[in-house]
Amino acid sequence: MDQQETRVEDLWFSNDTLVIRAEKKLFRVSKSLLAARSSVFRDMAAFPQPSGDTELIDGSPVVSLHDSAADVEVLLRAIFDSSYFMPPPERVRLDVTLGILRLSHKYDIEYLYRRALSHLSLDYCFTSAEQYRARPTSGHVLFDSDDRILAHLPLIEAATEVGALWLLPIAYYYTSVTGRDALRDTIPLPASENTVQKCITAFADLILGNTSVSRFLSMSSTAECENEGVCNKFRLNLLSVVFFQMQVTLHPLDNTWDEQAWRIMGEKMCSPCLNASRANHTAALETFWDRLPSIYGLPPWTELETMRSAAMGEST
Secondary structure, eight states: OTEEEEEEEEEEOOSSSSEETTEEEEEEEEEHHHHHHHHHHHTTTTTTOOOTTSEEEETTEEEEEEOOOHHHHHHHHHHHHHTTSSSTOOOOEEEHHHHHHHHHHHHHHHHHHHHHHHHHHHOOOSSSHHHHHOOOTOOOOEOSSHHHHHHHHHHHHHHHHTOGGHHHHHHHHHHHHTTTHHHHHHTSSSTTTHHHHHHHHHHHHHHHHHHHTTGGSSOOTTTTEEEEEEEEEHHHHHHHHIIIOOOOOOOOGGGGGGGGHHHHHHHHSOOOHHHHHHHHHHHHHHHHHHHHHHHHTOOOOHHHHHHHHHHHOOOO
């Protein structure tokens, strides 16, 4: 055993064992239980029988994995400690979830793969703009850092690697809306340049989307308007605020027109004009939502949902 290698004591079993090496960490685990969980581990030629050519540590054969030690550790903890990676609604750390997502997919551990997808789907999988806007503001997955770009880049990479493309539209969107300067600062990071470039290229579409969801402010009063002069003037004043006095943001799905804003508008506008404005706004949101995957070169929502259902083992 290399002098720099360290044993992970609570993942060091005594019977029917196999030693797994990942980078500089060693894990001695139950061979039978690991094989029962993973068809890849079960079938791998890397379950050697002791012989003169086989590396042994404390009498157990050694298998070296070409994965990060951090990812291997969270995967093994999830397999051998049933309380470590619980299903939703238990909250989970993003780095832990991504490690389990990647390796459970690689080593065919279906129940952990689906569990990781279930956690991520709570924050990154929605069926409509309305459902997206109704999501809890706190989020489900826990981040280690406030820097959401550095968090979402590995998420995009991992979801792409395992084919979970339905998570990508929102992950790309979250990355894009952080802004051009913040994105450019991340380009030197490994494997980030293509993703960052795709997010920067999306800016034009996000600006147009942000404009379209507020376009109701420039619409004319309805034929049923009860006070055309007041309604039109109020909307135009708001339009001035949105496009001239406030910085236009890149958040078309997260714009300020929430229930509180509509209540305030209802105090100044007649009911027919308010209802028409809300309908126009809702339609614009859904139109942008429908376009969102294509902005990042992804299949349409219907195809992404089919992929998700197949991965989760749901009947169509």
